[in-house]
Amino acid sequence: MHLSPDEIIYWQYGFLKLNATIVFTWAVMLILVLSAYLITRKLNKNLHRSRWQNGLEIVVITIMQQITAAGLRKPKQYMGFLGSLFLFIAMANLLTIFPHFEAPTGSLSTTIALALCVFISVPYYGIKNRGLKLYLLAYAEPTFFMLPFNIIGELSRTLALAVRLFGNMMSGTMIIAILLVISPLIFPVIMSILGLLTGMVQAYIFFVLASVYIAAASSVTKPSSLSLKTPKPDKTEET
Amino acid sequence: MDSLTLIAICSIITAGLTIGIGVLGPSLAEGSAVASALNALAQQPDASATITRTLFVGLAMIESTAIYCFVVSMIVLFSNPFWNYFIAQSGG
Numbered sequence: 001m002h003l004s005p006d007e008i009i010y011w012q013y014g015f016l017k018l019n020a021t022i023v024f025t026w027a028v029m030l031i032l033v034l035s036a037y038l039i040t041r042k043l044n045k046n047l048h049r050s051r052w053q054n055g056l057e058i059v060v061i062t063i064m065q066q067i068t069a070a071g072l073r074k075p076k077q078y079m080g081f082l083g084s085l086f087l088f089i090a091m092a093n094l095l096t097i098f099p100h101f102e103a104p105t106g107s108l109s110t111t112i113a114l115a116l117c118v119f120i121s122v123p124y125y126g127i128k129n130r131g132l133k134l135y136l137l138a139y140a141e142p143t144f145f146m147l148p149f150n151i152i153g154e155l156s157r158t159l160a161l162a163v164r165l166f167g168n169m170m171s172g173t174m175i176i177a178i179l180l181v182i183s184p185l186i187f188p189v190i191m192s193i194l195g196l197l198t199g200m201v202q203a204y205i206f207f208v209l210a211s212v213y214i215a216a217a218s219s220v221t222k223p224s225s226l227s228l229k230t231p232k233p234d235k236t237e238e239t
Numbered sequence: 240m241d242s243l244t245l246i247a248i249c250s251i252i253t254a255g256l257t258i259g260i261g262v263l264g265p266s267l268a269e270g271s272a273v274a275s276a277l278n279a280l281a282q283q284p285d286a287s288a289t290i291t292r293t294l295f296v297g298l299a300m301i302e303s304t305a306i307y308c309f310v311v312s313m314i315v316l317f318s319n320p321f322w323n324y325f326i327a328q329s330g331g
Contacts, residue, residue, distance in 0.1 A: 003317050160303070167306035168299075174313070201299045208296065 004170065005102035006109060025104040028092050032084075059087075063207075070208055071215035078214065081121055085114065086207035093169065093199025096192070103199070106169035108162065115162035118210045119154075126217035135217065161209060168202045243325050250319050254312040261308025268301045 005020035012018070039052045063083045067075035092105045104110045126135040139150045172195035179188045276294040280287055 003313060163307060163310060164303040167303065167310040170313070171306060171309055198299075201295055205296055205299050 003174075004107040004166075005104065006107050008102065020102045021104045021107040021110060024092070024095075024102055025110065028088060028095065028104065031095075032087060032091060066208065067211050070211035071219065072211055078125070078211065081117075082207055082211050082214075085117070085210060086203055089114070089165070089203035089206055090200060093203055094196065096172075096195065096199065103169050103173070105165055105199075105202075106173055108166045111162040111166040114165070114206070115158045118161060118213065119158040121210075122154075122213050122217045125214050129218035138217070157213070161206065165202055165206055168198055172198055243322070243329065246319070246322050246325060250315045250322065254315045257308050257312040257315070261311075262305050265301050265305040269298055272297055272301060 005024065008020035010018050010020065010023060036056075039050075039056050042050075043053060060079070060083070063086060064075040064079065067078055067082055072078055089105055092103050095101050096103050105114075123135065126138075130138075140147050141150065172191075176188050176191050176195065179191055272294065276290055279290050283290075
């Protein structure tokens with residue numbers, strides 16, 4: 001029984017290893033990039049659109065609505081990062097229905113890499129939208145003594161983001177492996193359906209948490225500076 | 240008892256305790272979350288989409304605390320650093 005797909009090694013040449021995580025990450029990337037290329041190759045604005053274009057439009061619009069609901073005003077700016085984060089995790093978790101596919105998100109190295117991307121993108125978008133001074137001042141937000149706690153919180157939520165995704169995916173494969181020993185007939189199927197649901201929910205949670213973190217770091221407007229024309233004041237609703 | 244046996248006993252007991260105690264809190268929390276979500280659903284059936292989505296996200300966040308315990312117990316059982324260290328020592 002292996003804990004993560006890092007331990008399955010297909011090819012090794014000295015220091016270089018090609019384990020299952022890398023191979024299946026490449027497979028997911030290939031599927032996403034190829035399908036995006038093939039669908040967007042001939043886009044049209046007519047009434048007769050292809051089925052694939054309609055599907056992709058639904059996906060993109062839904063992601064944009066979710067980003068807006070998380071508190072980010074202009075979702076197009078964040079679409080490239082957050083959207084591909086969601087699509088990658090969701091595709092990696094969905095492809096577990098195929099036999100011999102090991103989800104790359106079930107390896108701690110993948111999830112730590114994804115969480116580090118979020119960790120870096122938070123100050124990037126924060127400085128871009130707010131300016132360096134205002135962004136850094138947010139760390140001393142209630143009082144100056146909260147500075148170390150804010151920094152610790154920033155680090156620990158990155159770790160929690162990584163371990164949450166890893167633990168959920170790893171526990172799914174682990175439970176199926178244990179159940180295959182105990183009752184191999186029907187019960188593992190039910191648990192793998194539950195695993196698919198968990199995978200989608202985890203992808204959504206990762207995406208929503210990343211957008212909430214970015215929104216918290218880059219919200220510029222204060223309630224006093226809002227003009228009267230805007231119908232809805234700064235809503236910080238959590239999804 | 241040599242150190243390997245001691246480590247094995249300790250890690251098995253610790254893994255069981257970790258998952259057993261660690262599941263207590265999240266299970267109580269999930270129960271109360273579902274109960275209040277059902278209350279809200281009974282009062283406002285129109286908002287069922289929002290409530291259900293928020294409930295799922297909240298449940299997964301609560302569940303992740305139990306999953307941290309599971310990860311720790313799996314590490315203790317299957318890739319225990321002390322175990323590996325003493326195996327390497329005795330193996331030479």
